[in-house]
Amino acid sequence: MRWITRPGWPGHLLALAAGALTPLALAPFDLWPLGLLSLALFYLGLRGLAPRAALARGWCYGFGAFAAGTSWVYVSIHDYGAASPALAGLLTLLFSAGLALFFALPAWAWVKWLRRERAPLADALAFAALWLAQEALRGWLFTGFPWLYIGYSQLAGPLAGLAPLGGVWLLSFGMALTAALLANLPALLPRWSSALIALLLLVATWGSGLLLRDHAWTQPAGAPLKVAAMQGNVEQSMKWDPEQLNAQLALYRDLTFAEAPADLYVWPETAVPVLKEYAEGYLSVMSRFASERNAALITGVPLRQADGEGRPRYYNAVQVIGQGEGTYLKQKLVPFGEYVPLQDVLRGLIAFFDLPMSDFARGPADQPMLQARGYRIAPYICYEVVYPEFAAGLAARSELLLTVSNDAWFGTSIGPLQHLQMAQMRALEAGRWMIRATNNGVTALIDPFGRIDAHVPQFQRAVLRGEVVPMQGLTPYLQWRAWPLTGLCALLLGWPLLAGRRERRLFAALG
Numbered sequence: 001m002r003w004i005t006r007p008g009w010p011g012h013l014l015a016l017a018a019g020a021l022t023p024l025a026l027a028p029f030d031l032w033p034l035g036l037l038s039l040a041l042f043y044l045g046l047r048g049l050a051p052r053a054a055l056a057r058g059w060c061y062g063f064g065a066f067a068a069g070t071s072w073v074y075v076s077i078h079d080y081g082a083a084s085p086a087l088a089g090l091l092t093l094l095f096s097a098g099l100a101l102f103f104a105l106p107a108w109a110w111v112k113w114l115r116r117e118r119a120p121l122a123d124a125l126a127f128a129a130l131w132l133a134q135e136a137l138r139g140w141l142f143t144g145f146p147w148l149y150i151g152y153s154q155l156a157g158p159l160a161g162l163a164p165l166g167g168v169w170l171l172s173f174g175m176a177l178t179a180a181l182l183a184n185l186p187a188l189l190p191r192w193s194s195a196l197i198a199l200l201l202l203v204a205t206w207g208s209g210l211l212l213r214d215h216a217w218t219q220p221a222g223a224p225l226k227v228a229a230m231q232g233n234v235e236q237s238m239k240w241d242p243e244q245l246n247a248q249l250a251l252y253r254d255l256t257f258a259e260a261p262a263d264l265y266v267w268p269e270t271a272v273p274v275l276k277e278y279a280e281g282y283l284s285v286m287s288r289f290a291s292e293r294n295a296a297l298i299t300g301v302p303l304r305q306a307d308g309e310g311r312p313r314y315y316n317a318v319q320v321i322g323q324g325e326g327t328y329l330k331q332k333l334v335p336f337g338e339y340v341p342l343q344d345v346l347r348g349l350i351a352f353f354d355l356p357m358s359d360f361a362r363g364p365a366d367q368p369m370l371q372a373r374g375y376r377i378a379p380y381i382c383y384e385v386v387y388p389e390f391a392a393g394l395a396a397r398s399e400l401l402l403t404v405s406n407d408a409w410f411g412t413s414i415g416p417l418q419h420l421q422m423a424q425m426r427a428l429e430a431g432r433w434m435i436r437a438t439n440n441g442v443t444a445l446i447d448p449f450g451r452i453d454a455h456v457p458q459f460q461r462a463v464l465r466g467e468v469v470p471m472q473g474l475t476p477y478l479q480w481r482a483w484p485l486t487g488l489c490a491l492l493l494g495w496p497l498l499a500g501r502r503e504r505r506l507f508a509a510l511g
């Protein structure tokens with residue numbers, strides 16, 4: 001095992017490769033055992049290292065994970081941001097290098113304060129807690145980038161039944177704990193009491209996941225609703241072209257007019273690619289059509305509102321017309337795509353910093369849910385669906401979930417399929433049906449167990465037809481969120497800190 005734990009570049013390169021295994025455990029590959037292997041290699045690779053070496057090793061692991069798992073950033077920057085291949089490649093590498101710090105700093109903290117190799121059971125528990133803390137921090141700091149959580153690998157795996165209990169967080173914790181316990185097996189076996197506890201933990205974790213896989217935490221709140229979701233498949237290069245505006249409006253109008261009666265007609269993010277105030281006549285026509293069919297039509301449309309000082313602010317929004325009401329303003333904005341950090345410095349440097357509609361404002365918190373056909377719908381616009389705690393807060397106030405997106409920014413990369421997997425996890429966590437309407441895929445209906453009930457192919461103009469059922473009741477995760485797991489992790493991290501302090505005092509006294 002020395003070749004795994006050895007200091008220097010051989011170990012760092014192995015950590016890089018271990019990190020690159022992460023996306024293989026997630027969609028579209030779904031080779032979830034590789035997630036355990038990746039975690040175990042990372043955990044073992046931190047043994048015997050000094051804090052500075054652990055910092056480098058953690059960075060290598062994180063760089064491998066993000067360089068392999070978010071390479072679709074290159075597509076957005078090069079294909080749609082008009083950056084040269086060299087510049088797009090450089091920016092993608094810098095993006096991955098920056099995110100890798102979220103693994104480097106915990107690795108440093110692990111070695112400096114938390115590692116207890118002579119207590120393998122406590123060590124494994126603390127590693128799982130630190131891993132979860134790392135994922136949570138990554139999803140919050142600097143607006144967050146909650147991508148590549150290892151728990152998503154269990155969407156169709158044995159631990160999936162735990163998602164309604166503790167969300168994707170509990171799945172990540174279970175994966176990290178399992179990997180560390182398996183890595184510590186040689187040290188645990190001679191200690192029968194520790195080995196027994198480790199075995200019980202593994203059986204309880206994986207057994208509970210399997211037993212709860214098909215448990216229904218929520219109940220129908222009414223009859224099924226017929227849904228028709230439009231996938232326009234509009235090229236991103238045409239999306240904001242003023243000369244293509246009328247063609248795009250006609251496309252969604254005609255797709256909808258040609259459909260059989262439904263309860264909900266759903267269009268994707270910014271299906272109306274012009275400010276709402278300039279499309280009032282068009283939206284009035286569609287509202288009358290929906291009302292005549294006793295239906296609601298939900299569409300993405302940007303809008304302009306004045307702030308408290310009378311200044312115009314622009315919002316990425318979802319609007320309900322026909323037999324429903326409500327407007328939702330997006331709260332979680334995509335950096336550079338919807339707003340530009342340090343825009344006074346960056347705007348104008350390259351076309352990527354001047355993308356269309358990159359000056360959106362953040363919508364207020366605690367907005368009312370959308371209303372359609374008498375039910376409350378929790379809306380998530382694109383990126384918002386990847387935030388577990390944010391999504392849970394809206395889901396708890398609704399009977400249906402809706403996410404609209406335009407994943408054309410990702411091209412033909414794995415990005416849209418990763419995005420879909422995260423939407424599936426939100427449905428599983430909430431025990432609710434989710435309608436997912438996108439510009440070019442994957443448009444899908446997701447059931448309360450996170451399974452795709454119906455979908456249409458990517459990169460095709462199509463209409464998805466199916467039924468969803470409004471659901472009532474709260475899963476344990478919607479009731480308690482991540483707070484119970486947060487308290488447990490605090491205890492698991494606090495114990496090695498106190499134990500390490502006592503050990504240092506003892507060694508000092510003996511010395």
